[in-house]
Amino acid sequence: MLTLWHCADARSFRPLWMLEEMQLPYTLHLLPFPPRWQAPDFLALNSLGTIPYFTDGDAVLTESSGILHYLAQTRGPTPLAVAPEEPDFAPYVNLLFQSDATFTFPQTLVLRYRLLEPPERRQPKVADDYAKWFLARFQAVERQLADGREWLVADRFTAADIAVGYACLLAAQLDLLSQTGAQTQAWWARLQARDGFRRAKLAQGSSA
Numbered sequence: 001m002l003t004l005w006h007c008a009d010a011r012s013f014r015p016l017w018m019l020e021e022m023q024l025p026y027t028l029h030l031l032p033f034p035p036r037w038q039a040p041d042f043l044a045l046n047s048l049g050t051i052p053y054f055t056d057g058d059a060v061l062t063e064s065s066g067i068l069h070y071l072a073q074t075r076g077p078t079p080l081a082v083a084p085e086e087p088d089f090a091p092y093v094n095l096l097f098q099s100d101a102t103f104t105f106p107q108t109l110v111l112r113y114r115l116l117e118p119p120e121r122r123q124p125k126v127a128d129d130y131a132k133w134f135l136a137r138f139q140a141v142e143r144q145l146a147d148g149r150e151w152l153v154a155d156r157f158t159a160a161d162i163a164v165g166y167a168c169l170l171a172a173q174l175d176l177l178s179q180t181g182a183q184t185q186a187w188w189a190r191l192q193a194r195d196g197f198r199r200a201k202l203a204q205g206s207s208a
């Protein structure tokens with residue numbers, strides 16, 4: 001049984017969206033954010049206190065993009081994965097890893113120091129610097145989509161679109177999306193129009 005612990009629109013949206021795209025049966029546990037404070041019992045399950053927390057029997061994963069790879073490998077074959085024999089395997093792997101380490105990481109500093117901390121602990125300079133960091137790094141997506149590509153790699157929708165697409169969801173919440181490139185914004189519109197994306201939004205019970 002595939003089981004996902006998730007907070008609405010947090011990074012655990014990546015695996016939720018993948019589960020819906022692959023139309024796999026799963027159990028979803030919705031938690032308030034941040035679970036470390038709002039659902040302290042969760043720490044007994046995941047001592048990191050972070051979501052996603054994902055189990056498949058005895059297998060446990062806590063990295064959102066890693067779960068996409070895990071599902072593609074264990075529940076495939078699926079066109080959502082790019083195989084090593086395909087020409088775009090290298091950019092596919094690179095984008096999967098970049099999605100969190102390079103794109104979402106700076107966004108979470110903006111989120112924390114602009115919005116989540118109590119007003120006296122906010123750090124506008126840190127938030128502004130990491131907003132610039134994110135926007136500069138995210139130019140890689142605009143370049144990847146140059147020459148009118150519909151999807152990031154392999155001429156089809158893949159797990160790389162899910163992993164990196166989540167950064168657009170967060171950018172919209174942070175009011176940064178309008179500062180990304182035109183190709184990026186058009187791609188994000190295509191992503192949101194997917195049935196899998198819509199089902200994932202419905203599954204978390206919100207349009208947050």
Ligand SMILES: N[C@@H](CCC(=O)N[C@@H](CS)C(=O)NCC(=O)O)C(=O)O
Binds near residue numbers: 010
């Ligand atoms: N690299 C991990 C990061 C996991 C993570 O930090 N998740 C955030 C939510 S977006 C979290 O649980 N934050 C709450 C906290 O740190 O207490 C991933 O991609 O899943």
